[in-house]
Amino acid sequence: MTLAMWLAIFATLYGLGMWLLLPRRIAAGRAAGAVLMTAAVAILGTRLVPPGALTTNILFYALAAVTVVSAVCAMTFRSPVYSAIFFAVSVLATAGLFLVNGAQFLGVAMVVVYAGAIVVMFLFVLMLAQPEGLAFYDRLAFEPLLCSVSSGVLVFLLTITLLTPGTLPSVAPLAEAGADGRAADGLPGVEAEAHVAAIGARLFSEHLISVQVVGVLLFVALVAAAAIASQSRRSPPPRTAEGGTA
Amino acid sequence: MNEVALLQNYLVVGGLLFAIGLVGFMTRRNTIVMFIALEMMMQGVAVSLVAWSRFHNDFSGQMLVIMIIAVAACEAAIALSLILMLARRSSNLDIAFWQLLREEGQEPTLDEEVPAAEIEHEPWPELTPAGVEPELDPEKVRYRSHV
């Protein structure tokens, strides 16, 4: 079996599983979809090259599996509340992946900003806008088959491009530079103690203007959000738009 | 440590996150879930950036991710307030409600029939309206109707 065939099987299973999992008219087949999706993730896992030592491998595979599976769950569960919660799980696992990959600060930031702030905000909005729970439009997906097929093609193209030997640089720029400070266990390329300090130093020296711009952006967004939200309060009573709600 | 394999694996994970987010964005009709899907796609991009940052031993990728997180926060604030406004106008979160910007003479894409049968049989979680004490319906309590 060539890599392409494996990946084709993976993409097919993925697409099929995604189609079965997505909200549809019929509830049947979701378990089969879960099985197929799990199989697809497993097949893809077998195609990956273990990156290093055993601990690292275990950590990576576990976190990656949690990330992907919870992402699938977030997209396919019918309740938006569950979606938000699974998204939080996915974000947490991604933070773990960041830690494994030597980006400790980002891992923490992801947890704080995404899982801590944004997901909570989602839940608040859900509470405000959809207090009655599950609505009919959460049980109907738009063009599930077409989207699943295109997504399957997309993951096939992505994985075959990434996993075919030779498409990526075959040698890391600093592969031989293991001596100059890279930890032996393959964890962060820079010393852990110096990491946040180094990021901070870079952030406020090299990227100072970007930081300022982002700060301004945040402020503007704050004002805008407040303005929009207050405007909506004064807005006239809901009018019936054509289409939409049946 | 196989740096190339590490990069490859992280990129695959990032690509998968992106693809899954894309499916969610295209299929789900709840605006909040669509927004979650959007965030997930950005997360996939962030994973890829971090992997490249590691590979090149260069902080620029991580810097970019920091910016992404900040922009995502802005985006979340504005998008959620917009969603809130739309929800107030249409009294739901359905994106299909907002299809007025179409070609003249084009029939609206009508909703499919609501599968009514599932409503009774499946217990769906329900959020308590903020600041209101939930009324405990003894029949609903059996179905774990609140989260």
Next chain:
Amino acid sequence: MFEPQLLMRVIPALPLAAAVAIALLGPRVLKRSCHALLVVALLGSLVASVLLARQVLTAGAHGEDHAGKNHAAAAASPEADEHSTAAEIPQTTLWRWAAVEGATSSSAATYASSGGEPFAESQPLDFTIDITLRADALTAIMLVMVTFVSLLVAIYSIGYMHDDRGYWRFFSYVGLFVFSMTMLVLSSNFLLLYVFWEAVGVCSYLLIGFWYEKPEASAAGKKAFLVNRVGDFGFALGIFLIWTLFGTLNFHDTSAIDGVLGLNRIEAAAYPAGIVATAICLLLFVGACGKSAQFPLHVWLPDAMEGPTPVSALIHAATMVTAGIYMVARCTPLFAASGYAGYVVAGIGGFTALLAGLIAVTQTDLKRVLAYSTVSQLGYMFLALGVGSAAGIAAGMFHLITHAFFKALLFLGAGSVMHAMGGVIDMRRFGGLRRLMPVTHWTFLIGCLALAGLFPLAGFWSKDAILAAVYDEAAAHGTGDWEHAATFFNYLFLVASFTAFLTAFYTFRAFFRTFYGEERIPPEAGHHAHESPAVMTVPLMILAVLAAVSGYLLHVNETFAHWLAQTPGIPAVVHHEGHSSSHSFVAMLSTILAVGGIGLAAYFYLGELTQIDRIARWLRPLYVASYGKFWFDPLYQLLIVGPLWLLAQLAYFLDRYLIDGLVNLVGYLPRVFGGVLRRVQNGMLQLYVLGMIVALLLLAAAVVLPRLPVPEKPAESEATSVQPSPAPIRVGHRPPTLPSPDHTSRPLRGEGVR
């Protein structure tokens, strides 16, 4: 007194100014008083024309030994001396219209002047067209006639058009026409002549189709315009030939070159002879045939009667249709040089006179009878011009003037009848109107007598002059080589005499059927059935007086001939014959013929109409042919209009269905594709994302798949995953054009912090 140069500018300027003012102010400001402006302008033009004519005619007559009563006083005026010593022909240049340097060579000019010998040395000459006005005797006579008739017609129109919706439009057109006509006779250049030749054609077209809501009127306008194009085509070719030969189109001499009709050339008789001259003359004559409605282009004039009757009187009887006569008379030196062209002119003229007279005998439409009579009389004039003698040309122009008076009178009288009968002009539907419309009756009678040529009315003198000229010409060619010519002119004399008889007959047929017999009034007349108002009858009376006396006044002492002889070119080049003693014979003959025609008409048409029916049955083939106008219209329809119509239909269908179809297809295809694509544009955001993703996937597949490594065993590989590629680039090997990246030499961005 006034300078002739000033008068020449004033004469056309006043009608033009009136026309423009009426066109601009008519519908809003002037409304029902448009006529005042035009009448005042035409009166001014008439006064200026008379003044100009006095100066021109007396200046030219100075020193000549004759004592015409009419201008004895004028010759005594002191101004006459000044002008006779100055330039013999007053002319004025308004501005230079066109100037092309070195457009022609002097050899062309000298070719003509040297009688056909090519000049060895040729120098480039400038081709210039000046807007030059020039007034000689011929022009002056025409000017007086045109402005006088148009003034009377304009006054008459006040009554005739009084409740028409296009009141202001009518007077504006008439003003424009008078401007064009005066400019036509004043212009001193063939190109300018052509321009105003077309301008009067346009005015004629506009006025024939004045009631454009009527399909017949618009069709008649179109017909007149198109038939005239045939003649104008010949005219244009003639002008081209003149320019090729003479190197100039000017009538007058300039410092650079002798004019075509200039004094220098006339005195030197420097005209080419032979076939080239004949060609020029015949081409010009084609143009004259079109404008003056001669066979075979006569078919437009009867249809032109669809226009308002004052227009028929002014344009289609008195002035515009005589432009062809004027042009041939103006080009007398050319025709004289040709030798043969005159026979063609005379032949066509005589044939047309007879043909139109025969048709006029049976027409029942009063205006059409008069129209065919006009065609016939124009043929008479051409016959006279074709004779080529001084007497002939003088007779032709004389008939032109008298005919203008009595034919305008007849048309205006017919208009008066038509006005009273509520637009009905068919003679079978009314009759016995002499008690109802006494003024019209008497003036019409005078016009008829004049047209019939009864002594001593105007028509008698001019028609007699023409017959005499033809008779003299036949006699002059009596023997020798010219025997055929003599036979030719003898036949023409017979034809002309018979036509004179016919003229008297059909004129009085119309007169008797209209004014005598049982009084019948069609129901359309309504309350109109009474004598016309004074504003219409006074012009009739003035014209009646002129129709009665103008012939004698102009004929006595050969006044008109002497006036015309002052035109340079006419006396110098035409051959003179001694006055024969035959005039009394001709006069007696024509009087007998006229009286006979009148008597025959009275016999047939006074009282019961039983006799004429018997005659019509007896001469059935001739009657049918005449009533059917000798089938010229169906013939042209079959031979010319039909094929052209078929061709046009073909072109129409090609254009409509092939070319338009292609163009529409070009426009239709995007609509079809758009119709397919607009269903995609359904406002669903997610569908747009899906479209983007599908496109992205296609692009990515196109980029990625060909670069994947070819598996070792193609049979085992999945065909879906690997696109066959003729020259697959192995992944890992970048395309050779790209520089190979050197990872090891890249600077380490993180170094600083370590």
